[in-house]
Amino acid sequence: MTARPATGSALGSPEPFDYAPAHRRLRSWLVAALAAARSEAQVGVQYRANLLLWGAVRLLQAVISIAVWRSVASANGGAAGGFTANEFAGYFLTVLLVLELTHTWVRGRLPTQIRTGELSPLLLRPMHPLLESFGRMGAFNVLLTIGLLPSIVILWFVFDAEVDVSAVSIIAGIVVLPLAAVGRFLVDALVGVTAFWLTRIDALQSLYTYASLVFAGQFAPLVLLPGPLQTAAKVLPFYWTLGFPVELLTGRCDLREAVIGVAMLTGWSAVLFVALALAWRRGVRAYGAVGA
Amino acid sequence: MADDTIIRTRGLAKHYEVPIREAGLLASVRSITKRQHRTVRAVDGVDLDVARGEVVGFLGPNGAGKTTTLKMLSGLLHPSAGEISVLGHEPRRRDRAFLRRISLVMGQRQQLVWDLPAADSFLMIRSFYGLRHADWRAQLDELHDLLDLEGLTDKPVRQLSLGERMRCELAAGLLHRPELLFLDEPTLGLDVQSQRRVREFIRRYADRTGATALLTSHYMADIEALCERVVVIHHGTLHFDGSLRDLAARVSDRKLLAIRFAADAPILADRARLDRELAAIGEVRESDGAEYVIEVARAEIHDRVTQLMALGDVVDFTVEDEPLERVLERAFDTPAAELS
Incomplete structure (x- = not known):
């Protein structure tokens, strides 16, 4: 058996291209994530009606929460848990904003990719599939947030929303938001990777959804939860990736709470990152590449 | 290297553990506590x-x-x-x-x-x-x-x-x-x-x-x-x-003889005799008017070709290998020891 010699042409060299050197790996990851984001933005623009409908769903959720808790505040003589009716509106519209900017879908998409084998080609690219997902979601979130902003502003005036905001709280919130997005993505991805071992994880996904709803401060501000639930929320990661940035942005955190919050968010992100890395490594080993 | x-x-090997159980509700319930597995050897010791x-x-x-x-x-x-x-x-x-x-x-x-x-x-x-x-x-x-x-x-x-x-x-x-x-x-x-x-x-x-x-x-x-x-x-x-x-x-000891008689060949007028003669030569794989494809053993090809030609009025004749699909079927049925 003899190998055939290569012959001429632009395709004539069997040698790979001259790639960027390894020390520029971080930059190449960023370039690749931005390419994924660009691609997702193109898909989003192409399916703008779908994007608008998603936005409508999110707005409806926020409006329902505001309506319910304004009623509770009114029934309690104008305030509940330190929130006036207008402050509830400010809180839930900020929740909507943070939810959109940190939204992730990896816990839903990854199991599908694993089950159908769509993950296979992604594993054979010199780019981590989760990094690609993160880039895609970043683009989707920015697009959806831009689309939602006019509606949020209108609702802000309709409900006469109030927040005790300052320049410092806004800057702190903006700094914390990317960290919150990373933290939320890591929790989400950790749920998703269980699909490497469990064929059906619908129940786990529902558990995650409801836990997040309660413990993250999405259903109600944390101060309105019973004591044990508040304690649990401060231990679990959900609150730090949503409730904490919202409270920071709405001026409900003092300096000490802000420092603790950033430390908890950073700590949880580190723990989740290590857990995800380990789970991913073991999961890929168990991956059957079935269907593709 | x-x-x-x-x-x-x-x-090189890849083995999977596949859960198995008998059909029926009882077997399904039993499998909750008593899970059975079978090892599937998808790849089992490949040197390449x-x-x-x-x-x-x-x-x-x-x-x-x-x-x-x-x-x-x-x-x-x-x-x-x-x-x-x-x-x-x-x-x-x-x-x-x-x-x-x-x-x-x-x-x-x-x-x-x-x-x-x-x-x-x-x-x-x-x-x-x-x-x-x-x-x-x-x-x-x-x-x-x-x-x-x-x-x-x-x-x-x-x-x-x-x-x-x-x-x-x-x-x-x-x-x-x-x-x-x-x-x-x-x-x-x-x-x-x-x-x-x-x-x-x-x-x-x-x-x-x-x-x-x-x-x-x-x-x-x-x-x-x-x-x-x-x-x-x-x-x-x-x-x-x-x-x-x-x-x-290695796996195919057969050859295909494709033959076409002249349209007015006398042998075509006596189909019963033609069928008898061809069956004696080999296995008729295809027949279409004056054209036939007959499968014969590779080792007997010389004698069989002579027999075919003796039928007279042959206007076209080729010797072909078996189709690749058939060769592969034989290869899959042949023990590895006989192929190597």
Whole structure:
């Protein structure tokens, strides 16, 4: 058996291209994530009606929460848990904003990719599939947030929303938001990777959804939860990736709470990152590449 | 490893534990506490060496272990046992340096973003692989010509036909100029014309770049056109490794004699006698008016040809090998020890 010699042409060299050197790996990851984001933005623009409908769903959720808790505040003589009716509106519209900017879908998409084998080609690219997902979601979130902003502003005036905001709280919130997005993505991805071992994880996904709803401060501000639930929320990661940035942005955190919050968010992100890395490594080993 | 050997496996194996249970509700309930498993040996001790520049065809019936082997070689699956080295890398680690040198093309939905024109995916792939613009452009232009992508790359992928999509997928899989290609059923589901185009492209690409290619296909035309060497895998083990010609020689002791009589040949007027005569010569495989195809033993060919000619008024006559599909059927039925 003899190998055939290569012959001429632009395709004539069997040698790979001259790639960027390894020390520029971080930059190449960023370039690749931005390419994924660009691609997702193109898909989003192409399916703008779908994007608008998603936005409508999110707005409806926020409006329902505001309506319910304004009623509770009114029934309690104008305030509940330190929130006036207008402050509830400010809180839930900020929740909507943070939810959109940190939204992730990896816990839903990854199991599908694993089950159908769509993950296979992604594993054979010199780019981590989760990094690609993160880039895609970043683009989707920015697009959806831009689309939602006019509606949020209108609702802000309709409900006469109030927040005790300052320049410092806004800057702190903006700094914390990317960290919150990373933290939320890591929790989400950790749920998703269980699909490497469990064929059906619908129940786990529902558990995650409801836990997040309660413990993250999405259903109600944390101060309105019973004591044990508040304690649990401060231990679990959900609150730090949503409730904490919202409270920071709405001026409900003092300096000490802000420092603790950033430390908890950073700590949880580190723990989740290590857990995800380990789970991913073991999961890929168990991956059957079935269907593709 | 020899200098030009880029794939080497020793005792490569992939075993799966598959849960099993009997039918029925009772068995289903019993399986909650008492789970039973069976070990499936998808690949079971394959030794393989592939030199740079070879185009190797993987043959075997469904479930033989061909695709599993390709997946282990590309790094998608972790072997259960054995040694494996591809381009000097351990595939299961999927090092970036390794992934940049290989490409696995399987099915028709792999690299391209379904909802966008292929041109957008090509741009995205450029960033994923960190390709320099000039390199990417030159490769894309070349692939554009070879695969005839004119008018295909500017409309959403979901609106392309199967054949068009496959050509775009091939371009996407080769943009980073891989030196090792794993092609799993690259022509599956395509019409005859698309199959031929894809086949011709693979042939030209391999010839022009010197790339190494490992290919599985159920279409024998693919294997015949592309592979100097074939590897037969059956029940997870390697049954044969060599040329198609060698394989045919080992498993097929039959030849096909195609004969056409003159339209006014007297023998055609006496069908009963003709049938008797032909049956005495061999097994009639096809008959159409004055044309017949008769299968005979290779060792008896001289005598049989003489008998046929004695029937008189023969205007055309050829001796052919058995169709490749039939050869392969025999190969799959032949014990490995008799093939090696």
